[in-house]
Amino acid sequence: MTATRAAVLRVPGTPVTVETLTLAEPRAGEVRVRILASGVCHSDLHVRDGEWPRPTPIAMGHEGAGVVDAVGPGVRSLSVGQPVALSWLVPCGRCRSCRAGRPWACPDSPSFRHRMPDGATVLSAGDGEPVLSYCGIGTMSGATVVPEAAAIPLPDGVDPAVAALIGCCVSTGVGAVLKTADVPVGASVAVIGLGGVGLSCVMGAVLAGAGRIVAIDRVEAKLAVARSMGATHGILAGDDPAATIEALREVTDGGPDVAFEAIGRTDTVELAIECLPLGGTAVLVGMTPFEARASFAVYPLVDGSRRILGSNYGFADPPVDFPRYAALHLHGRLPVERLIDRRIGLDEIEPAFDRLRAGDGLRQVIVFD
Ligand SMILES: NC(=O)c1ccc[n+]([C@@H]2O[C@H](COP(=O)([O-])OP(=O)(O)OC[C@H]3O[C@@H](n4cnc5c(N)ncnc54)[C@H](O)[C@@H]3O)[C@@H](O)[C@H]2O)c1
Ligand SMILES: [Zn+2]
Ligand SMILES: [Zn+2]
Numbered sequence: 540m541t542a543t544r545a546a547v548l549r550v551p552g553t554p555v556t557v558e559t560l561t562l563a564e565p566r567a568g569e570v571r572v573r574i575l576a577s578g579v580c581h582s583d584l585h586v587r588d589g590e591w592p593r594p595t596p597i598a599m600g601h602e603g604a605g606v607v608d609a610v611g612p613g614v615r616s617l618s619v620g621q622p623v624a625l626s627w628l629v630p631c632g633r634c635r636s637c638r639a640g641r642p643w644a645c646p647d648s649p650s651f652r653h654r655m656p657d658g659a660t661v662l663s664a665g666d667g668e669p670v671l672s673y674c675g676i677g678t679m680s681g682a683t684v685v686p687e688a689a690a691i692p693l694p695d696g697v698d699p700a701v702a703a704l705i706g707c708c709v710s711t712g713v714g715a716v717l718k719t720a721d722v723p724v725g726a727s728v729a730v731i732g733l734g735g736v737g738l739s740c741v742m743g744a745v746l747a748g749a750g751r752i753v754a755i756d757r758v759e760a761k762l763a764v765a766r767s768m769g770a771t772h773g774i775l776a777g778d779d780p781a782a783t784i785e786a787l788r789e790v791t792d793g794g795p796d797v798a799f800e801a802i803g804r805t806d807t808v809e810l811a812i813e814c815l816p817l818g819g820t821a822v823l824v825g826m827t828p829f830e831a832r833a834s835f836a837v838y839p840l841v842d843g844s845r846r847i848l849g850s851n852y853g854f855a856d857p858p859v860d861f862p863r864y865a866a867l868h869l870h871g872r873l874p875v876e877r878l879i880d881r882r883i884g885l886d887e888i889e890p891a892f893d894r895l896r897a898g899d900g901l902r903q904v905i906v907f908d
Contacts, residue, residue, distance in 0.1 A: 540564065541571070545598040545662065545680035546888045547670060551589030554889050555599055555679075560670055563661045565611035565684050572623060572690055575699035577678040578602035579891045579903045580707050581734060581803070582826060586673065587892055590828040597653055597671040598662055599888075600905075601627040603678025604702030607690060614687050622697065623690040624706040624865075625683075626857035627674035629656070643852045649686070650675040656686055678703070679885065681907050691861040697868065700882065700904040701875045704735060705864050707852075708902065709875055712739020712801065713864060714853020715824045716747055720797050724748035729787055729795035730770070731811055732802035733761035734895075735878050735902040736824055738768060740799045742873055745769035753790055755783060758898050768877060780806060784814045791816075800825050808833040817843040824850050878902040 541562045546555045565571045577600045585591045586599065604624040607617050617623070628650050630642035637645050649656040653671035661684040662670040662677065671677070676685050693702050712735070716722050728749040730740045733756040744752045745768065753772040754765030762773030772790045776783045788794050794816030800808050803825030811821040812835045827833075839845070855861075867873040880901040883891055891903045 541682055543681040544885060545677065546600065546885060547596050548587060548599055549596045551586070551593070551595065555587060557885055557888070558664065560598070560662045560664055560680070562682055562684060565609050567612045568614060568687050569611040569655065569684050570607050570614055570617055570687055570690050571609040571682060571684050572605045572625065573608045573682050574603050574605040574678055574680060574907050576604055576703040576907070577905045578700075578703045578707060578735065579888070579895060579905065581736070581895060582707070584892050584895050585826065585828070592829060593673070594653060594671055596664070596668070597673050598677030598680050599673050600677055600679030601674040602703050602707035603676060604693070604699045604706060608682070616687060617690055617692065622693050622695060622699070622702065624693055624702040624861050625676045625678055625685060626689050626691055626855075626861070627676060627707060628852055628857075629675065629686055629688045641854070642856055643854050650689070679888065679905060691857045693862060693865045694869065697865050698876065700879050700906065701868060702865065703904060704875050704878060704902060705861050705868075708735030708878070709739045709864055709873070710855040710857070710860055711824060711850075711853040712736045713743035713746065713873070714855050714860065715799055715822050715850040716740055716743030718854035719848055719850035720799075720820060720822050722747040722749055722797055725750040726796040727751040727753070727791040729753045729755060729791065729798040729811075729814065730765070731755045731798065731800050731807050732825060733758075733765050734801065737799070737801035738765060738878050738901070740801055740824065741765050741768050741770050746867070746872065751791055751795070753787055753795060755787070761901075764877070764901065768874060780810045780813070783810060787814050794819055796820070797822060803827045805831050805833045809835060812840070812845070812847060815843070815845045818845065820846040820848060822848045822850050879904050882906045
């Protein structure tokens with residue numbers, strides 16, 4: 540048993556509290572990870588604000604990295620001292636998607652139950668009350684116990700804050716471009732929303748050799764960041780989507796070949812579909828509140844052979860993709876460090892959620908010592 544401080548959500552829509560919890564020892568097939576960094580992703584905010592139904596009490600955080608500091612019996616792929624990034628989706632390995640080689644589409648992952656695969660919880664509060672771990676990893680905690688398959692070994696030399704981001708926004712955004720959309724060299728790309736996920740789409744578009752990369756946000760400073768990462772154009776979005784579409788069509792010769800929505804709003808989802816030229820593809824990466832619905836004009840979609848794709852976790856196969864993204868970063872081709880504009884302590888989580896809600900700043904990362 541170890542004590543750990545963790546950000547815990549008890550009542551959705553109310554502030555998370557930092558509590559001292561008890562962490563169980565790793566059992567067979569489990570490892571304990573000392574967390575060094577945990578990014579604050581908008582998905583955490585959706586949960587915090589009660590936009591996605593999730594059981595509570597739950598230790599928050601799903602974008603984390605650290606070092607293995609204890610292994611349970613039978614663990615062979617990891618040893619103490621190994622730097623790891625945590626995967627928020629451990630595929631079941633048995634369902635139709637897993638058998639078809641699409642682990643990112645596994646509907647039966649134990650991660651979605653926020654428990655270990657056998658249903659156990661690893662955290663408890665003072666009175667013995669079980670506390671769930673968000674996506675089975677609960678990274679906003681000084682330490683966590685996870686299934687061996689959730690801890691993905693990374694090469695030495697990756698800043699833990701960068702490794703944490705590989706665990707969610709980088710894999711989600713880069714993978715949406717390289718894997719889901721498989722953007723061809725020279726294509727024109729629009730990225731709508733320039734948070735950690737959208738800026739990762741921009742980095743992916745640069746890697747793919749996209750000809751034009753149009754970055755769109757309602758916050759002007761983010762356009763400059765996107766340009767510094769390789770976006771060729773920036774459009775400041777106002778309240779009128781028609782004006783954004785017109786500006787986008789102007790710089791992409793009639794509309795982008797591929798438009799990525801990286802916010803999770805109905806109006807920008809509709810914008811991403813509406814802006815497409817003949818044969819264009821909208822890739823939906825942002826996640827809306829649970830029951831939101833969007834609409835589109837059916838006739839031009841069919842008549843113009845346009846496509847709409849959903850992209851979960853950037854089609855990531857973490858044991859394969861995390862080390863690849865880490866290697867690209869170490870070779871200077873994936874400047875993930877530029878997404879990070881604030882390193883904060885665990886106690887600053889609520890002000891961090893406020894900033895994220897306001898669209899203020901880039902990726903905030905909680906660091907632990
Ligand atoms: N598909 C997946 O697997 C997956 C994984 C991680 C995150 N997500 C989702 O991706 C979305 C983005 O996450 P993030 O952490 O990058 O969020 P973020 O809040 O950091 O970024 C959103 C960006 O959108 C901009 N924005 C907001 N409203 C806008 C508007 N009307 N027009 C233009 N720009 C606008 C904001 O200024 C901000 O820069 C969230 O919905 C999150 O839940 C999805
Ligand atoms: Zn995330
Ligand atoms: Zn499965």
